Amino acid sequence: MPSDRRMFLGAGLGVTAALASHASGLTTSAQAASSDGPPLPANVHLEPEVRAAAAHDFGRLIHKQPRGVLRPASSADIASLMRWAKDRDVKVAARGQGHSIYGRSLTENGIVVDMSAMNAIRDVRYDRVVVDAGATWRDLLDATLAQGLTPPVLTNYLGLSVGGTIAVGGIGAMSSRHGMQTDNVIALEVVTGDGNVLSCSATANPDLFDAVRAGLGQCGIVTRATLRLVRAPERIRRFQLFYRDLPSLLADQRRMLTEGRFEQLQGAVLPDGSGGWRYQLDGAISYGSGSAPDDKAVLSGLSDERGAAVIADLSYREDTLAFGKFENLLRSKGQWSNPQPWFLTFLRGSNAERVADDILAGLKGDAVGPFGRITLYPLLTRAFHTPLVRLPKEDMFFVFNLIRIPASNDAPAAERMVADNRRLYDRIREAGGVQYPVGAFAMSPGDWEVHFGSSWPQLREAKRRYDPQHLLAPGYNVF
Numbered sequence: 001m002p003s004d005r006r007m008f009l010g011a012g013l014g015v016t017a018a019l020a021s022h023a024s025g026l027t028t029s030a031q032a033a034s035s036d037g038p039p040l041p042a043n044v045h046l047e048p049e050v051r052a053a054a055a056h057d058f059g060r061l062i063h064k065q066p067r068g069v070l071r072p073a074s075s076a077d078i079a080s081l082m083r084w085a086k087d088r089d090v091k092v093a094a095r096g097q098g099h100s101i102y103g104r105s106l107t108e109n110g111i112v113v114d115m116s117a118m119n120a121i122r123d124v125r126y127d128r129v130v131v132d133a134g135a136t137w138r139d140l141l142d143a144t145l146a147q148g149l150t151p152p153v154l155t156n157y158l159g160l161s162v163g164g165t166i167a168v169g170g171i172g173a174m175s176s177r178h179g180m181q182t183d184n185v186i187a188l189e190v191v192t193g194d195g196n197v198l199s200c201s202a203t204a205n206p207d208l209f210d211a212v213r214a215g216l217g218q219c220g221i222v223t224r225a226t227l228r229l230v231r232a233p234e235r236i237r238r239f240q241l242f243y244r245d246l247p248s249l250l251a252d253q254r255r256m257l258t259e260g261r262f263e264q265l266q267g268a269v270l271p272d273g274s275g276g277w278r279y280q281l282d283g284a285i286s287y288g289s290g291s292a293p294d295d296k297a298v299l300s301g302l303s304d305e306r307g308a309a310v311i312a313d314l315s316y317r318e319d320t321l322a323f324g325k326f327e328n329l330l331r332s333k334g335q336w337s338n339p340q341p342w343f344l345t346f347l348r349g350s351n352a353e354r355v356a357d358d359i360l361a362g363l364k365g366d367a368v369g370p371f372g373r374i375t376l377y378p379l380l381t382r383a384f385h386t387p388l389v390r391l392p393k394e395d396m397f398f399v400f401n402l403i404r405i406p407a408s409n410d411a412p413a414a415e416r417m418v419a420d421n422r423r424l425y426d427r428i429r430e431a432g433g434v435q436y437p438v439g440a441f442a443m444s445p446g447d448w449e450v451h452f453g454s455s456w457p458q459l460r461e462a463k464r465r466y467d468p469q470h471l472l473a474p475g476y477n478v479f
């Protein structure tokens with residue numbers, strides 16, 4: 001048995017005994033044979049370095065040490081882990097790419113299921129792809145683009161796993177047309193908290209399908225997904241427009257959204273380097289050979305500072321990799337691995353300007369760091385259908401994200417930002433907004449009940465049915 005594949009075969013001996021036997025050498029199949037419960041799958045790792053790597057996430061704000069890490073080869077491995085965990089009341093946290101921000105993929109003394117090796121892209125057809133949930137969106141896109149196809153909605157960052165974004169929703173530049181990634185899921189294979197492997201879709205086990213999509217991993221670990229595909233555009237023309245102030249940015253964003261002139265519509269408020277802000281609209285239109293957009297028509301009647309506009313043409317693939325370039329920049333500056341106290345919310349369309357303006361006025365220049373930004377753009381509620389995706393109850397809402405990228409590894413400063421996030425959340429909630437549930441601040445089970453609102457009974461019932469011992473996704477603190 002290779003040393004990096006030492007196995008946690010101590011089922012029935014208790015974890016302390018298994019750890020002790022690991023410390024003195026390899027666990028043995030004799031120990032497994034003496035177990036009185038279901039045996040652990042033969043690929044739970046106990047090595048300190050493997051456990052340490054699963055003890056933090058991208059946010060680097062929370063640290064929780066698991067007792068072991070399962071690297072499953074199949075759904076059956078995960079199902080047998082769940083049956084083992086059920087007998088011993090051990091918590092289990094799925095981990096895709098570990099890009100959660102506030103310890104959501106962590107578990108203290110439980111087992112982390114590292115999905116990254118379950119990443120096969122199985123079957124690309126003209127309208128759908130079957131993929132293992134540990135695959136990244138980047139790898140999935142590479143496979144589909146080879147056939148001229150793409151998922152309708154990609155997250156801005158492609159280094160996230162399919163299962164990780166299905167757990168929260170998955171929002172991106174095409175969400176104004178196609179909703180969340182969870183709105184584009186056709187079917188799922190799921191290992192439930194009580195150790196069953198189930199298929200679900202709108203017609204098969206629909207309660208599970210609705211509880212798993214954007215259900216914060218509470219009812220099952222997604223192992224395989226069938227996702228919708230559409231024809232990939234050849235090229236993208238990207239328009240960056242700059243504005244003097246917030247009202248003019250928001251007015252043009254609203255207009256562009258309702259008129260549908262851009263296929264992709266996003267925007268941001270950025271530090272201007274001297275303590276103030278600059279306001280940016282990001283729009284994009286796809287086109288094929290011989291059909292480039294008419295810029296004059298696209299931009300007519302807008303109030304941006306036209307001399308500052310940046311218009312660029314990219315291949316579709318280049319365009320999807322833009323965040324990857326930003327990642328490389330942050331890595332080169334050592335800022336990718338600093339604490340990242342991000343804050344992500346949706347504001348009501350009717351008061352977004354007032355709420356955003358109030359919050360911006362109260363933010364100090366270093367609130368988001370030199371490379372951070374405040375993402376701000378509108379979306380139409382009618383594009384979104386996933387029951388557990390929570391949105392303000394209006395026809396239009398605004399994404400409002402503080403992408404805080406501190407320039408240094410200053411833990412007390414990051415903690416202050418986390419406290420500030422909670423204060424801002426309370427304020428936004430009072431104003432009818434909701435959080436996109438990936439941000440950095442603590443939520444109590446009571447907060448989650450308020451968050452899920454009218455969908456709470458559905459999630460609670462699904463939890464009772466599919467994870468009755470509350471073993472799954474403890475990092476969210478939902479139940």
Ligand SMILES: Cc1cc2nc3c(=O)[nH]c(=O)nc-3n(C[C@H](O)[C@H](O)[C@H](O)COP(=O)(O)OP(=O)(O)OC[C@H]3O[C@@H](n4cnc5c(N)ncnc54)[C@H](O)[C@@H]3O)c2cc1C
Binds near residue numbers: 095099161164223
């Ligand atoms: C740099 C960066 C960019 C981002 N950009 C976007 C963006 O453009 N759009 C967007 O919507 N979000 C974005 N996010 C947020 C991101 O979608 C979520 O944090 C997502 O959950 C992370 O995916 P992951 O694979 O890293 O999951 P992890 O961090 O590993 O896990 C996160 C949660 O998902 C659960 N989970 C993971 N895999 C599974 C599975 N197979 N089955 C069930 N539950 C599972 C975990 O238990 C955990 O609770 C971004 C985050 C970062 C750090």
